[in-house]
Amino acid sequence: MSPPADAPRATSSVELTTEQIGPLVDDAVVWANQHGLLVALKDPKFVNPEYAVIHAPLSLTPVPFPRERFELAQKVQPLFNSLVDAVAADEPYLEAVLRPAAQHDEFTARLLRVLSDTRGARAALRAAGSEVALGIHRSDYMLDAPSGKFLQVELNTIASSFGCLSALTTRLHGYLGLRMEGLDASSLPPNPSLEALPDALAAAAAASGHMGPGRGGVVVMVVQPGERNAYDQQWLQLQLWERHRLRTLRMTLADIARTARLDPGTGSTAVLAGGQPVACFYFRAGYTPNDYPSDAEWAGRELVERSNAAKCPTVAYQLAGTKKVQQDLARPGSLERFVPDPRDAALLREFFAGLWSLDPADVAADVGGAAGAVRQALEHPEAFVLKPQREGGGNNLYDEELRQRLREGGEGLSAFILMQRILPPTNQSVLVRNGQWQQSDTLSELGIYGTFVRHNDKVLVNQQAGHLVRTKTASSNEGGVAAGFAVLDSPFLVG
């Protein structure tokens, strides 16, 4: 998310008096508790710290967004899904774009190494008709008040979270909309993520050939050891069971390294200690260096990549979602290499913010206007953000820090991108955390989920798959729902 700005103020969707807020907060908290819109309290008093729970942090009322731009973001999502797939297929491109950053970012370097080390194995999978790639992406936007456009903050291709809790938040706002005056619940767009995400997982698992009577395939959800967002994941697991009778096992990368192996018969079937073949590996971890504390975790990741299970994501998908690739695609002509129809490319570019390389060679050659952007950023740092290639949030540089880092210069800047600062409108929201509410000026970020399944050359699924709105106080600089800074919200379409 972008930091606060002297941005215009949008009209709040609903004006509430303090007398109305109290009972409505009670309605919201109880409904959230009753319907599994939960986070774990992490109270060490309980045998499992996930067992004692409380409502997820939430906004009492939805946030207004322009209908036409919201619907355009939904419409463009399949194009982003296809773009990720096309970029991921061009491994020389990925390597060329990421090599400079990899020199200063060991994590990117290691992912590139997995990509090259598994190339032969993956070619064999493809030749055997066993390549199944699953994308569960989320394209994150902020509304840019000056232009009136949603501009892409980033495109997440691994571990996109909150899809299930977000769908529950939409239902909560539908319920509250009927309980209170003034909110037209029909302006809440439907949010199919609670169905669309498990359906994509099931389609990918089925394509792997390991599901069905007598085959016993399972879905492995790759999780972090001390997972903070268990109920979002648990909803996905429950929906996989309820809608598809698919069993999910939760394993860390270390668990996979320790207990899984490639079946010597096929050479590529991932088999667990219990003898079950894995139909799909679904990563809700693996996006940060912290998830790979030792070589064992990297060995687990490589085993997944060599296996004939469906992978969400492949290493190539993960690399296609990096900021450095995002920045490179924004260069004139770069995106267009991967998008056959020029109208589609133009539509995608409607969502691109200004993005510039800080690689010294690019700046020297003023590629895509990099030199001019750096000059402007030194003069007006408040109009830019400096983002490291590394994932995880919380590492962006703004204002004076940005200026200082640019002045420092050096080769290390290759691992950063320079980005136009998006100026979102502020709203008035009632934020509810741990049952306590607070009325604040807020900023909101929109995420659109996309699902994509490809079995060798056949695209089985490619669709918009729901949305997420996260809202935070305008005075906090960044951070997500799980980190306690933002709350779950919904869009309320106007215009």
Next chain:
Amino acid sequence: MSPPADAPRATSSVELTTEQIGPLVDDAVVWANQHGLLVALKDPKFVNPEYAVIHAPLSLTPVPFPRERFELAQKVQPLFNSLVDAVAADEPYLEAVLRPAAQHDEFTARLLRVLSDTRGARAALRAAGSEVALGIHRSDYMLDAPSGKFLQVELNTIASSFGCLSALTTRLHGYLGLRMEGLDASSLPPNPSLEALPDALAAAAAASGHMGPGRGGVVVMVVQPGERNAYDQQWLQLQLWERHRLRTLRMTLADIARTARLDPGTGSTAVLAGGQPVACFYFRAGYTPNDYPSDAEWAGRELVERSNAAKCPTVAYQLAGTKKVQQDLARPGSLERFVPDPRDAALLREFFAGLWSLDPADVAADVGGAAGAVRQALEHPEAFVLKPQREGGGNNLYDEELRQRLREGGEGLSAFILMQRILPPTNQSVLVRNGQWQQSDTLSELGIYGTFVRHNDKVLVNQQAGHLVRTKTASSNEGGVAAGFAVLDSPFLVG
């Protein structure tokens, strides 16, 4: 519930290994949390102690019950509903039966006083066609191993709880039954309480004439100040909203005394401070003297009784559910006065345990065999229970204490009844509390809900309305789910 006994051992419905139990407990806890099968943690750290929650105490597998006897208990429930209504209509009978106990029990005396003080007002309501009585009863049974019959422990006519959480427990066991081998989920009888209880409330509210466009009537749920079982109640509130668009206000008796009044225009319409008329008063409190710490609460109760709102229950319904009345109905010929069809009376008596008056006059005259029963109880106290007229549980006397109290004698014994001790079979259960499980020998109690709505002489609803099974370790003497002794369970029908 009865205490442990040298009773026969039933075969458990499912045999689980320790390796199977762990993952299944995790499935159960997560499902319960996701679906609102919750209790509040009462953690004072939170602004509202109801907001932080954990799964309700539950049994991992359902308990076997004989199908034919279970279905008979369902079938007989409408007869019990009609019986309560008939007994309540015979106020001279209620007064005659309860007067001796009232001399030693101030609570019963006070309820009788409300009954007589409001007699004129209630007659006027009836004359105006405005009498609406709502029964949400629960008839509690234990399976008596020697006879193979369900014998009635008590018939609750006020604040019968756990209807909603019980329906969720049935769903949980249906889910777990599909997740594990060996349990045939089709042997879990449907449990309609999550629909039937709110539907009866809505029917009664509608009959009051205060609902519908422009009339703005509300349902008042009368609750205890520090309610322990909030989520069971919240489900009822939510279902009233979702199924009937009825708003519920939670008020204590003191709140009612302070803010409600009878509208001077009609003389009988209960009106709240906000100006809304009350369509239905639904008591989830008011069954123990603790709920009436001062005259204000009694004034609240009397206001309800004088109002033309639907009442669940009326004071007469409440008195018809007392143990003393239960005992009197068991006397030869007594039940038959209220049940026109002798076959119905015989069917009801299938569920009666041995019950005897301890009123000195009754014992002297050996009414219903009272003198013989007292002699037997002195010799074999282990075959009897001594129960006070007072509600609330935890006050029963067994074994040596029972013998001593009988020997003490005195007029005070009029406030007790002597009851045959039911000898339930024990089962093996996995009990789960706060995420921790324990395998135990257990006893189970079955409750059958009944709903009944009468508008003047017209019976609008009279049905069986779902069930509840509570299970506790065979070694604990008594106590309920809310008190932390028992867990929620489901029946699994065999034979």
